[in-house]
Amino acid sequence: MPPGVYPGLEFGGPHGDYYSDVDLVKSGQKVLSINLRTSERVDAVILTIVDSAGEESTLHHGGGGGALKTPLALAEGEYITTMEAHSGKHKGHTRIKYIKFSTNKKNFIEGGTPTKNIGTDVAKDGYQLGGFYGRSGDELDQVRALWSSIKPVVPKTY
Incomplete structure (x- = not known):
């Protein structure tokens, strides 16, 4: 992992x-917005970030199905600090059926169908959602947050 980045908890299945x-x-990167494609399940997560050099990237994981939600644009000083994911079976495979992202300013975006298999991951103090890793196809099968330090972390040199 890069300095100032750590992996969160894993939700979903191995498909x-x-x-x-x-x-x-x-x-030290800034998250501009987060969006979802959802219907009965979570089709995709879409995160738009800007690095410290000002370069913008859109991180899109999953498919193109489902309805595109209205993006949650983050205000200055606003950070995504909580991810809640619900998983369940679909055609014998464990998938992410519902997901919710909440900010330190109590704003949120959510989509899909809640289940009883609920997992929640909260960033450590001074950290925010910076990206993801997991597994996907036409839908989101597995998701894990990459939490990044809000302030830049310079690696120590010896």
Whole structure:
């Protein structure tokens, strides 16, 4: 993991293709917005970030089905600090059926169908959602947050 980035808890199942934002997530980056594609299940998560050099990237994981939600645009000083994911079976595979992202300003975006298999991951103080890794195909099969330091972390040199 890059300095100032740590992996969160894993939710969902072992199906779909592996994806990872590890090479893109850096401490000190800014999240501009988050969006979802959902219907009965979670089709995709979409995160737009800007790195410390001002380069914008859109991280899209999952498929193109479901309805595109209205994006949650983050205000200055607003950070995504909580991810709640519900999983369940679909055609014999464990999938993410519902997901909710909440900010330190109590705003949120959610979609899908809640289940009783609920997992919640909360960032450590001074950290925010910076990206993801997990597994996906046409839908989100597995999701894990990459939490990044809000302030830039400079690696120590000896």
